[in-house]
Amino acid sequence: MRRKFKNVLVTGGAGYIGSLLVDFLLRSGFKVTVLDSLLFGGNSLIPFFSQKNFELIKADIRDISDVKRSVRNKDLIIHLAAIVGFPACRKYPELSQDINVNGTENIINSIKGTIPILFASTGSVYGEVKQKIITEDAKLDPISEYGAQKKEAEEAVSKNKKFIIY
Numbered sequence: 361m362r363r364k365f366k367n368v369l370v371t372g373g374a375g376y377i378g379s380l381l382v383d384f385l386l387r388s389g390f391k392v393t394v395l396d397s398l399l400f401g402g403n404s405l406i407p408f409f410s411q412k413n414f415e416l417i418k419a420d421i422r423d424i425s426d427v428k429r430s431v432r433n434k435d436l437i438i439h440l441a442a443i444v445g446f447p448a449c450r451k452y453p454e455l456s457q458d459i460n461v462n463g464t465e466n467i468i469n470s471i472k473g474t475i476p477i478l479f480a481s482t483g484s485v486y487g488e489v490k491q492k493i494i495t496e497d498a499k500l501d502p503i504s505e506y507g508a509q510k511k512e513a514e515e516a517v518s519k520n521k522k523f524i525i526y
Contacts, residue, residue, distance in 0.1 A: 365436040365476075367391045371421055371467065372441030377480070379404035381438065386411055395419055395430040396441065421463030427470045437477045439467060439517070442510075446484070449506040460509040465516045473521035481525050485511045 368385055372378045373394030382405070385392045391413045394405060397420040408414040419426035421441050431437065441463060443449055443456035464479075471477065483489070484507035485500045502508045517523050 365390070367393070367433055367435045369393045369395060369430055369434040369437045371395045371430075371437070371439045371463075373416075374398055374402040374405050375400070375440060375444075376404070378440045381440070382408060382414070386413055389413075391415075393417060393430065393434070395421065395426070397421075421466055422458050424466045424470065427463075427466045431467070431470050431475060434475055437467065437471065437475055439464065439477055439479045442480070442513075444482075444506070446504040446506045449504065449509060453505055456505065457509055460506075461512045461516070464513040468516050468520050471520065473519075476522035476524075477517060477520050479514065479517040479523060479525045481514055482507065482510045485514065 368390050370378055370382055370385070370392060373382050374396040378394070382392050382394060386408060393415040395417045396402065398418055405416060417426070417430050419430060421427055442460050443452060449456040467477065483494070484504055485502050486494055486498055487501035487503040487507060500511050502511050514525050517525055
């Protein structure tokens, strides 16, 4: 069986979830490129450098030329790069807006609907939740900078022709 997605770009691949995902993708036979600024370190990627199907692009999603270079020849983008959580976004509001929203827009503008994107969002986009079960139809009502930024990023991602927000 021929795999539809062979070359995967993982933004924020040096993060906790990213590095676990990179390991899984490599073990599953994918060619994996990580785009990460290594702002918070990159030790989690060290085990992958010996693997022929791994590539690191030390770059920043806030730089459109870095993003355009990174998305070339990719079949799928898994977008994890973000400043995560309310405390970090409150501490670094300009940086988090620039990465979480503007960086996401750079990716969407670079792929112009030609490459599917999987976007990692957050329950924070729903704000204060009163019901036990949240569906895709639930109202987005963030109450923090982080939730508002991820909501704005979701809106950008939804402009791509092929996307999944999870």
